[in-house]
Amino acid sequence: MSDGKQQYIKSTKLVITASALGTLFEWYDFFIYGSMAVILGELFFQDQSPAVQLLLALALFGAGFGVRPIGAILFGVLGDRIGRKYTFLMTITLMGLSTFAVGLLPTFATAGVLATAMLVALRLLQGLALGGEYGGAAIYVAEHAPPNKRGLYTSWIQVSVTSGALLALIVILICKLTFTEEEFLAWAWRIPFLLSFFLLLVSLFLRMKLGESPVYQAMRKERRTAKNPLHESFSTWKNVKRLLVALFGVANGLTVIFYTAQTSTLLFLQKFTKIGEIETYMLMAIAYGLASPFFVFFGWLSDHVGRKKLQVIGYTLFLIMLFPVFKHIGWASNQQLMQAMETVPVTVVGRDCSYNVFASKQESDCGQVLDILSNNNINYSKSEDAKLEVPVRVTIGDITYDNPGEAPLINALIEAGYPEKADPEKIDKAKIIFLIFALTLTSAMSYGAVGALLPELFPARFRYTSLSIPYHVGAGYFGGFLPFISQFMIVKFGNAFVGLWYSFIIVLIAFITAALFLPETRDYDINR
Numbered sequence: 001m002s003d004g005k006q007q008y009i010k011s012t013k014l015v016i017t018a019s020a021l022g023t024l025f026e027w028y029d030f031f032i033y034g035s036m037a038v039i040l041g042e043l044f045f046q047d048q049s050p051a052v053q054l055l056l057a058l059a060l061f062g063a064g065f066g067v068r069p070i071g072a073i074l075f076g077v078l079g080d081r082i083g084r085k086y087t088f089l090m091t092i093t094l095m096g097l098s099t100f101a102v103g104l105l106p107t108f109a110t111a112g113v114l115a116t117a118m119l120v121a122l123r124l125l126q127g128l129a130l131g132g133e134y135g136g137a138a139i140y141v142a143e144h145a146p147p148n149k150r151g152l153y154t155s156w157i158q159v160s161v162t163s164g165a166l167l168a169l170i171v172i173l174i175c176k177l178t179f180t181e182e183e184f185l186a187w188a189w190r191i192p193f194l195l196s197f198f199l200l201l202v203s204l205f206l207r208m209k210l211g212e213s214p215v216y217q218a219m220r221k222e223r224r225t226a227k228n229p230l231h232e233s234f235s236t237w238k239n240v241k242r243l244l245v246a247l248f249g250v251a252n253g254l255t256v257i258f259y260t261a262q263t264s265t266l267l268f269l270q271k272f273t274k275i276g277e278i279e280t281y282m283l284m285a286i287a288y289g290l291a292s293p294f295f296v297f298f299g300w301l302s303d304h305v306g307r308k309k310l311q312v313i314g315y316t317l318f319l320i321m322l323f324p325v326f327k328h329i330g331w332a333s334n335q336q337l338m339q340a341m342e343t344v345p346v347t348v349v350g351r352d353c354s355y356n357v358f359a360s361k362q363e364s365d366c367g368q369v370l371d372i373l374s375n376n377n378i379n380y381s382k383s384e385d386a387k388l389e390v391p392v393r394v395t396i397g398d399i400t401y402d403n404p405g406e407a408p409l410i411n412a413l414i415e416a417g418y419p420e421k422a423d424p425e426k427i428d429k430a431k432i433i434f435l436i437f438a439l440t441l442t443s444a445m446s447y448g449a450v451g452a453l454l455p456e457l458f459p460a461r462f463r464y465t466s467l468s469i470p471y472h473v474g475a476g477y478f479g480g481f482l483p484f485i486s487q488f489m490i491v492k493f494g495n496a497f498v499g500l501w502y503s504f505i506i507v508l509i510a511f512i513t514a515a516l517f518l519p520e521t522r523d524y525d526i527n528r
Contacts, residue, residue, distance in 0.1 A: 018206035025199040027164025029099035064127035065480020071131020072468035079464030080229035088136030095129035096200025103193030135468035142455035154451030155299020229462035251474025253510025273333035287436035298448030314446030315511035332428040340417040344397030365391035456521035
């Protein structure tokens, strides 16, 4: 092998390693929050009910995604004007320091709403940083890759995203196994956040070794760089159409699939089926570990069969599998609970069943009953009857209770067969792992090649900006608010499966858009 070829292989490995590891660490920082949403809700929204604690924590999870489009515009313009390398050095530094600072925060118990406000501010900085990270890393690798291996090379960016989630789960799991529950809630919850400082140092060390991408170097040498990349991104209908297709046919679908497989399954296991936290993190980590290599596999496959085909097939399989997978996860996790739901359903009838999810105290008797059921994650159906002789009546199977208080209602549910938690001896762990793996496989199929697809879709002059805006609008609003919206629907309508309709509808829109309007980009010239 010639010295030139050896040098090329060495530099290519450095490009992929530095870009992928940086992205992995940055997504680790971001996912730590989502993986600890239940715990952070307890620590920073202590004055709220359990259901509202989780909703507020998930709303803040979404808020971090909500500012991603702002970061996409800010860092996208910088990436097109000053270069890919220096821009994603800025984004990873901002992300690492923001996450590290979360580990230093006081909690609500010691600082009240000031602690909550500081958490909000840091979460928004995380989202701002992430708005510039993905586009920079994907474009940087894509512009270094040979045309016939662009899907394979950029797939390492995709696998670094899911690996970031996996690393977050592993770190939390180690902390949970090392410390008691009291120690974890008192101070050990900070460890996963503080670890980000050391990950930041590793990322900066690697990325400082990188040069600028060859495509950007050529544009700068030829003075073809965009003076106003934001304006150029929207200057022609042709590019606006690409932006819309990237948003509604790519970004919204793949991120909703990803967060359904990652966050929705985690919350479903913890809150609805009532599996312990340690068991949940362990099952999720194993499933993600098994699925991660397939992100690379589908990236490689896209170099041979095309990007669009895998995108559409991934969407199709997700739509077919979504509801059956969650139903089977329920049965594999807590058979007694699923059996009780079928044989002894809970029905609530009241004169006034108005229910304000965020109210600290419900005004009506019926609303108070619904609040108790929601806080205990019990499925129910409800109706109003103005002529009812009592304010509220609860029927569990064949037994009716008039105006039940919290303790009598919970005792009645337990007697009817609704367990307080899943029986560890009856949890089918292998089946749960397989089901989460199968759902994540659809994510790998729709996500594995997108690091090549999106850079190929846009011209080099304003690629960073044009890629980042639709990707982070889709990921930020459709994907980022998924946990909050789906959990709100669950609490509001009293059904653990109703929130899945949000995922189904968004992915259906992505499927239709991709099938009809997404071009095949595999053979596009990325230097154009």
